[in-house]
Amino acid sequence: MKAIRIHAFGGPDALSYEEVPTPTLRDDEVLVRNKAAGVNPIDWKTCSGGGAASFIGKLPFVPGWEFAGVVELVGAAVEDFKPGDEVFGFIRFPQAAGCYAEHLAAPASQIALKPQQMPFSEGAGLGLAGLTAWQALFDKGQLGAGQRVLVLAAAGGVGHLAVQLAKAAGAQVTGSASAANHAYLKSLGCDAVIDYQTEDLSTVAQDMDLVLDGMGGDVGIHALACLKPGGRLVTLPSVTTDAVVRAAEAAGVQACGIRVEPNGAQLAELAKRYAQGSLKLTLAAEVPLAEARSAHQQSAGGHVRGKLVLTI
Ligand SMILES: NC(=O)c1ccc[n+]([C@@H]2O[C@H](COP(=O)([O-])OP(=O)(O)OC[C@H]3O[C@@H](n4cnc5c(N)ncnc54)[C@H](OP(=O)(O)O)[C@@H]3O)[C@@H](O)[C@H]2O)c1
CATH class of the missing domain: 3.40.50.720 (NAD(P)-binding Rossmann-like Domain)
Structure with missing residues (x-):
């Protein structure tokens, strides 16, 4: 599959669009065909060696902690989701989660069903900032x-x-x-x-x-x-x-201070409010995954209105 990776910490030029192995699945996880990934300041901070870099372990690193996509496979212990479900999530933070990628493995407890009327691009931007x-x-x-x-x-x-x-x-x-x-x-x-x-x-x-x-x-x-x-x-x-x-x-x-934590129940509450029309997400821009460098440049500029997302 294609993904964005870094092999050394650095600015936007460190991001490379390349072929990487598809993630393997644990019993409590779902495999997602990813449609969009949210971009947050923590992404460029971490790729620069700050932010959550101390939690990342060995490089290379696929950035991104939030996504929206379609469930392809479920692990043996997963009861709440099935193949074909449209889901979104904010996962594994501050450990590496690999959301700037065509496929990802997501802990079932850290995702929620995406409301039907919510575009994947908006779902991808809701998790980290909303939580x-x-x-x-x-x-x-x-x-x-x-x-x-x-x-x-x-x-x-x-x-x-x-x-x-x-x-x-x-x-x-x-x-x-x-x-x-x-x-x-x-x-x-x-x-x-x-x-x-x-x-x-x-x-x-x-x-x-x-x-x-x-x-x-x-x-x-x-x-x-x-x-x-x-x-x-x-x-x-x-x-x-x-x-x-x-x-x-x-x-x-x-x-x-605070460190935002993944939480499937709170995500479901955000989804409910979105579906009811009381919570709206503003998209600043939708950028193709291969152009993640430009999204990191925009985010680091500090004047994004709403959310930037990468489309896949
Ligand atoms: N601890 C945690 O768990 C956690 C979780 C999420 C985010 N964060 C951190 O929280 C911060 C905000 O995150 P974010 O995703 O909301 O960032 P963001 O989307 O990049 O914020 C951009 C906004 O900041 C505004 N801005 C810039 N300078 C300003 C100023 N001096 N006063 C008021 N507004 C100003 C801009 O408005 P104008 O264009 O009008 O200037 C722009 O709309 C980041 O540092 C992020 O890393 C921490």
């Missing part, structure tokens, strides 16, 4: 109805789903983005928007119960001042998590 948004807002952030939440990088992969999930939970949602994305953020349900290029976060956003920090670093540290007493910040970029948490401790407020 991150869900786990940051509700598992870590304990967001409830009537609370105020600030989503930093609200137009990005995680942010655009977090805005919709927070709104559906009855929260009052403020999102930050450049001015070009403000109408878009309002269309997703933001009650208020902040232009990070011209406005000072802590002046215009105050008394937040929760900040979902999709930026980290100095931006995340500055956003601690947006919290009300007893509020909390969940920061996403792992490379700056320690610095944000230390700054929160010094300021006497709560902050924590």
Whole structure:
């Protein structure tokens, strides 16, 4: 089968489109004929030797942790899926999962049925960002109805789903983005928007119960001042998590990091909301698998609206 692989850590030029062996199947896994793979910042970070690189083991490495496709074979212990099922998933993270490929083996507990009306390209983009948004807002952030939440990088992969999930939970949602994305953020349900290029976060956003920090670093540290007493910040970029948490401790407020975890039941909940029309996925672009280098360049640019996916 064809896949994208790296043989050494590096920038987009390290990605190579080549023939690789089809994965073998364990009893608790399904073999998927892949139709699309989501592209996330963790992909280019890991291929560069950062991100999840320490979990990858020996190279070569096939990147990609999320996909949508059709089940071809099921392992002996799999009861919930059968050949022909259309599924999507976010799998094995932070270990290698091999989703930038024509076939992949997926643990049955980490996938869900794809709603019929959901194109494969959208299904491929929903898993990683959707579960991150869900786990940051509700598992870590304990967001409830009537609370105020600030989503930093609200137009990005995680942010655009977090805005919709927070709104559906009855929260009052403020999102930050450049001015070009403000109408878009309002269309997703933001009650208020902040232009990070011209406005000072802590002046215009105050008394937040929760900040979902999709930026980290100095931006995340500055956003601690947006919290009300007893509020909390969940920061996403792992490379700056320690610095944000230390700054929160010094300021006497709560902050924590997160590592998104595969979760088939939560994926099924996201699928249900998609099917009901209350959760929509924005595709920034669909890029052919063989051109994964260009998708990594776009992702690393830091201004993707919604999700980038590779089509197979
Ligand atoms: N810890 C975990 O488990 C976990 C899971 C998922 C993601 N992450 C991390 O979380 C971060 C966000 O992920 P993502 O997939 O949502 O990224 P993304 O899709 O690449 O985010 C792109 C968005 O960031 C916005 N942006 C850029 N600079 C900004 C700023 N200063 N203030 C506000 N918005 C800004 C852009 O909006 P404009 O174009 O309007 O600037 C763009 O829409 C990444 O660092 C990722 O690695 C961590």
